[in-house]
Amino acid sequence: xxxxxxxxxxxxxxxxxxxxxxxxxxxxxxxxxxxxxxxxxxxxxxxxxxxxxxxxxxxxxxxxxxxxxxxxxxxxxxxxxxxxxxxxxxxxxxxxxxxxxxxxxxxxxxxxxxxxxxxxxxxxxxxxxxxxxxxxxxxxxxxxxxxxxxxxxxxxxxxxxxxxxxxxxxxxxxxxxxxxxxxxxxxxxxxxxxxxxxxxxxxxxxxxxxxxxxxxxxxxxxxxxxxxxxxxxxxxxxxxxxxxxxxxxxxxxxxxx
Amino acid sequence: xxxxxxxxxxxxxxxxxxxxxxxxxxxxxxxxxxxxxxxxxxxxxxxxxxxxxxxxxxxxxxxxxxxxxxxxxxxxxxxxxxxxxxxxxxxxxxxxxxxxxxxxxxxxxxxxxxxxxxxxxxxxxxxxxxxxxxxxxxxxxxxxxxxxxxxxxxxxxxxxxxxxxxxxxxxxxxxxxxxxxxxxxxxxxxxxxxxxxxxxxxxxxxxxxxxxxxxxxxxxxxxxxxxxxxxxxxxxxxxxxxxxxxxxxxxxxxxxxxxxxxxxxxxxxxxxxxxxxxxxxxxxxxxxxxxxxxxxxxxxx
Numbered sequence: 001x002x003x004x005x006x007x008x009x010x011x012x013x014x015x016x017x018x019x020x021x022x023x024x025x026x027x028x029x030x031x032x033x034x035x036x037x038x039x040x041x042x043x044x045x046x047x048x049x050x051x052x053x054x055x056x057x058x059x060x061x062x063x064x065x066x067x068x069x070x071x072x073x074x075x076x077x078x079x080x081x082x083x084x085x086x087x088x089x090x091x092x093x094x095x096x097x098x099x100x101x102x103x104x105x106x107x108x109x110x111x112x113x114x115x116x117x118x119x120x121x122x123x124x125x126x127x128x129x130x131x132x133x134x135x136x137x138x139x140x141x142x143x144x145x146x147x148x149x150x151x152x153x154x155x156x157x158x159x160x161x162x163x164x165x166x167x168x169x170x171x172x173x174x175x176x177x178x179x180x181x182x183x184x185x186x187x188x189x190x191x192x193x194x195x196x197x198x199x200x201x202x203x204x205x206x207x208x209x210x211x212x213x214x215x216x217x218x219x220x221x222x223x224x225x226x227x228x229x230x231x232x233x234x235x236x237x238x239x240x241x242x243x244x245x246x247x248x249x250x251x252x253x254x255x256x257x
Numbered sequence: 258x259x260x261x262x263x264x265x266x267x268x269x270x271x272x273x274x275x276x277x278x279x280x281x282x283x284x285x286x287x288x289x290x291x292x293x294x295x296x297x298x299x300x301x302x303x304x305x306x307x308x309x310x311x312x313x314x315x316x317x318x319x320x321x322x323x324x325x326x327x328x329x330x331x332x333x334x335x336x337x338x339x340x341x342x343x344x345x346x347x348x349x350x351x352x353x354x355x356x357x358x359x360x361x362x363x364x365x366x367x368x369x370x371x372x373x374x375x376x377x378x379x380x381x382x383x384x385x386x387x388x389x390x391x392x393x394x395x396x397x398x399x400x401x402x403x404x405x406x407x408x409x410x411x412x413x414x415x416x417x418x419x420x421x422x423x424x425x426x427x428x429x430x431x432x433x434x435x436x437x438x439x440x441x442x443x444x445x446x447x448x449x450x451x452x453x454x455x456x457x458x459x460x461x462x463x464x465x466x467x468x469x470x471x472x473x474x475x476x477x478x479x480x481x482x483x484x485x486x487x488x489x490x491x492x493x494x495x496x497x498x499x500x501x502x503x504x505x506x507x508x509x510x511x512x513x514x515x516x517x518x519x520x521x522x523x524x525x526x527x528x529x530x531x532x533x534x535x536x537x538x539x540x541x542x543x544x545x546x547x548x549x550x551x552x553x554x555x556x557x558x
Contacts, residue, residue, distance in 0.1 A: 008364070009360060009362075009363055011360070012357055012361060013360075015360075016357055090346065092344055094340060094344050095344060095405070097308075097310055098309060099409075100330040100361075101361045256309070256310055
């Protein structure tokens with residue numbers, strides 16, 4: 001397939017995935033925005049008044065990067081896992097598989113759907129946060145880099161889940177039992193440095209810690225982990241998951257008999 | 258140039274089922290070729306391997322000279338496939354399905370748009386272009402599957418039971434369209450359970466049974482070696498019919514027989530034999546078509 005044809009194929013798949021989540025916006029865009037708004041009201045508003053400022057940042061403002069990141073993670077992941085699984089389940093995937101579209105384009109195309117949805121939901125949550133507080137952005141470039149890399153990582157993570165999923169229950173198991181606990185324990189509501197020593201060590205095995213911590217550094221200029229370490233880990237995860245998805249599709253995992 | 262060249266193709270599924278036992282098959286460019294066989298014969302497995310949905314266990318497959326092990330992408334670019342089951346997105350609009358399919362083959366939008374209009378008009382779906390595909394009737398969905406497969410102007414069109422569940426009038430309309438496509442140079446590989454379809458459309462056919470090709474010849478030659486023709490015979494009574502020798506007789510009910518007439522025997526021979534057994538022949542009509550008889554003969558062997 002020539003480069004031009006490959007790009008047409010990639011843009012087709014990206015457009016299709018984007019159309020899909022925009023068409024069902026009441027299921028894909030509205031719920032995470034409502035959930036995160038409730039967090040702002042309950043944790044930021046009611047609970048936050050009882051919590052002292054963290055490194056000079058009000059608790060409500062401290063929550064913003066974590067809640068934006070949480071929305072990106074959940075939206076990017078659920079977009080690709082559900083889209084890829086149902087494409088497999090309805091056998092729509094065959095119309096792509098019988099075409100000359102390379103597997104890396106399938107990964108990138110489905111991935112783009114999750115990335116765009118994750119970023120869009122993240123931006124909406126950020127805009128909502130302005131109604132509650134006045135978040136500062138110290139390093140816009142880092143904020144954007146962490147936002148995009150996290151969306152890429154979890155979009156590919158969702159795709160990986162979709163590749164392995166054989167029945168509809170498999171779509172929800174990983175987000176419920178792994179992703180949600182890791183996100184809640186990943187420093188959305190507290191800085192890792194505030195934990196007792198042993199829990200700080202345990203937390204460093206949670207990759208989401210680095211994403212939220214680095215993202216928060218972009219906002220307020222402080223972090224519990226050196227920002228370059230967080231960035232390196234995020235790049236490594238996004239590359240590893242993307243490559244793993246391509247390798248699995250090349251082997252026919254979940255898509256070919 | 259051969260459109261499809263298959264040598265020693267084997268498929269053993271992970272559960273140990275040997276779906277293909279070393280198939281050799283060649284389809285010439287421009288041919289209208291039928292692949293026949295009962296369910297489980299291996300037809301869909303062959304199509305799955307040629308279109309990359311099934312991984313082969315052994316053997317080689319070439320599409321217009323391109324080995325799928327060397328450059329599957331280039332081989333797939335020349336194939337259009339209409340699978341047995343509807344597999345388009347039911348929430349997508351008809352024309353969007355076609356435009357997306359063209360996109361997967363790298364067809365630019367300025368080419369895909371007029372092409373989609375052409376195939377939708379040819380298949381009588383133009384008025385439905387903005388409808389969600391789930392609202393289409395069964396026959397329209399079948400035509401949509403064909404339209405989708407034609408979006409990148411394939412040189413080899415593979416149709417896996419394309420007229421299943423389609424009414425007679427519509428089926429004949431689809432036959433005419435497929436004949437036109439074939440006459441314009443597209444090679445067609447067809448699997449079907451309607452053997453009449455093969456007699457009407459195909460020049461060559463292979464009959465498969467339990468993962469092997471048991472016959473591969475022109476449809477004309479296949480029909481010429483027909484050993485039996487089957488008739489449904491209405492009679493005054495069926496008692497005693499089991500004693501009539503020289504014919505393959507099955508009693509259907511109290512006044513109906515199904516009779517296989519061996520090559521060399523005439524209808525008159527049959528009525529005479531029945532008369533000698535005290536059975537009066539009331540009426541007689543051919544059962545199914547001639548190719549069906551051949552198919553049953555070969556499979557029984």
